[in-house]
Amino acid sequence: MKIHMLPTGDEVHRYQKSIVIPFKNSRKVLSTxxxxxxxxxxxxxxxxxxxNPGAGISCSLRTDSYLNDLKLLATEIGLDPATATGISTAAxxxxxxxxxxxxxxLTVTAIVTGGVEVNGGRVGDPASYHEARGKTVMTKEGTINIILDIDADLLPGTLARALVTCTEAKTAALQELMAGSSYSRGLATGSGTDGTIIIANSQSDLKLTYAGKHSKLGELIGLAVKPAVKEAxxxxxxxxxxxxxxxxxxxxRFGITEDGIWNKHGVLGEKTLAKPVFIQQLESVDREEELVALTSLxxxxxxxMDWELITPGRAAQEGRYLVERIKQKYQLDVxxxxxWQSAEETITGMLANFTDVIARISAGGPDV
Incomplete structure (x- = not known):
């Protein structure tokens, strides 16, 4: 079915688990x-x-390579693999x-699918494979795929700059959502399997030479991509x-979970509540506005501290002030x-302190 009409006259169709854009005229394309x-x-x-083959079933190659899988997919949805480019996802x-x-x-259109719950990562996180070893990585649940259509004629270098601006917009969306990495304690900047296709209209009379943030094109890329990523x-x-x-x-993203807080409750020698009751009381305070704000700070x-913008000692001291506010709110004596000395020791200690406080809050419920 047709789900969108682009200003270029190209139609966006959804069929056979695919979003497909057949070009009516010649286009300039930059694809990952x-x-x-x-x-x-x-x-x-x-x-x-x-x-995605179905709920609970992991994605796997149908051929001997991701490239050949894409060729097979193109054929199955009625496209010529020699003249098509495509990306895949579990979304x-x-x-x-x-x-x-x-x-x-000038019109810029972002067509986005995605998720970061499983495969979100921060650039520089530990890698999962090295290409020289011949290992193939399959698409995971979490890929953010972007097709960006620009109704203007761009130079090849401008298309490349548009890709940079598009990527910045995607990362900005994730930062604004405070989406965490699944592979480190950092904030996610994307997923490990993101794909992008940028399409420019080579038939357009509008010729653009720059796509950075100072240009109107760059602004429009941000205004299209950020909300589209968030909505997807x-x-x-x-x-x-x-x-x-x-x-x-x-x-x-710091490894603190409901089970971890429950286990801390046991270590404190206060395991007098049944676990379902404890978790219920933990969840009852989870979204309290003041506690969410103090936790975020x-x-x-x-x-x-990770970014070396403040020292471990200062972070620990300021963290203590925040915990004091939480203690006062819930009348805790903790x-x-x-x-601690090193940054890593300080982070470990601060997280242990915070888990201790949350465990004691949950043991008493929201009215402690």
């Missing part, structure tokens, strides 16, 4: 795909495909987000400002120690 990737002027179509095409923004005769993440996994308004969500101290 192994199928006709890089810069091309001879392509006739672009697609994004949902390779549903039913959860696609489309955002178009315009200025005078919400449609796929429910990730949103509302879902992130949670103490537990803010702590997740606390973990940002850890971030800034000792907070902060005599």
């Amino acid at each position: 795909s192994p199928l006709n990737g890089g810069y091309r002027e001879n392509l006739l179509s672009a697609f994004n495909h949902d390779s 549903s095409m039913d959860n696609v987000a489309i955002k178009a923004v315009s200025y005078e005769n 993440l919400f449609l796929q996994t429910g990730l949103s400002p509302k879902s992130q308004h949670s103490m537990l969500r803010r702590l997740k 606390y973990v940002h101290l850890l971030d800034q 000792e907070y120690t902060f005599s």
Whole structure:
């Protein structure tokens, strides 16, 4: 079915678990795909495909390589693999987000699917493979795929700059959602399997030479991509400002979980509650506005210590002030120690202190 009409006259179709854009005229395309990737002027179509075989079943190659899988997919959806470029994901095409923004005769359209709950990562996180070993990495649940259509004629270098701006916009969306990495305690900057296809209209009379943030084109890329990424993440996994308004969500990337807080409750010698009751009381305070705000400030101290913007001693001292506010709110008598030396020791100690406090809050419930 046709789900969108681009200003170029190209139609966006959804069928056979794919988003497909057949080109009516010649286009300039820059793609991260192994199928006709890089810069091309001879392509006739672009697609994004949902390779998820079903709930609880992991994605796997159907051929001997990801490239050949994409060729097979192109053929199955009626495209010529020699003149198509495509990307795949485990996200549903039913959860696609489309955002178009315009200025005078320039329109930029972002067509996005994605999720970061499983595969979100921060650039520089530990790698999972080295290509020289011949290992193939399959698409995981979490890929953010972007097709960006620009109704203007761009130079090849301008297309490359548009890719940079598009990536910045994606990362900005994740930062604004405080989405955590699944592989470190950092904030996610994308997923490990993201794909992008940028399409420019080589038939347009509008010739643009720059796509950075100072240009109107760069501005429109940001205004289209950021909300489209956020909407796609919400449609796929429910990730949103509302879902992130949670103490537990803010702590997740630091390895603090409901089970970990329950175990701390036992270590404190206070395991007098049944676990379901304890978890219920933990969840009852999880979204309290003041506690979420103080938790967010606390973990940002850890971030800034990681980034060497503040010293471990200062982070521990300021963390103590935040914990004092929590103790006062819940009338807790908990000792907070902060005599650590290295940044790593300080982070470990601060997280242990915070887990201790949350365990004691949960043991008494929201009215402690």
